[in-house]
Amino acid sequence: MPIYIAPIIVFTLGWRVIARLILIAKREHITSIADFIAARYGKSQGLAVVVTLIAVAGSYPISHCSFAASPWGLKS
16 A cells, blocks of 8 residues: 555645656657756766666666566576
8 A cells, every 4th residue: 555655645746846847858858767867967878878777777676576476487
């Protein structure tokens, strides 16, 4: 149940922030979080690459645990 609290709070109380993020994304033609962060710092392609690498590295343990826990997953 606690996993639902944050989305409920964001969509009920933070809708203005979400609307502003959507407007910025449309105006700047942003399609990913890496593009969004890079756009906020002068359209830096190097920064976008760093953000992408951090996101991939951060999601690796989660995906590895998911694969290891499934019966068709990796044999550890």
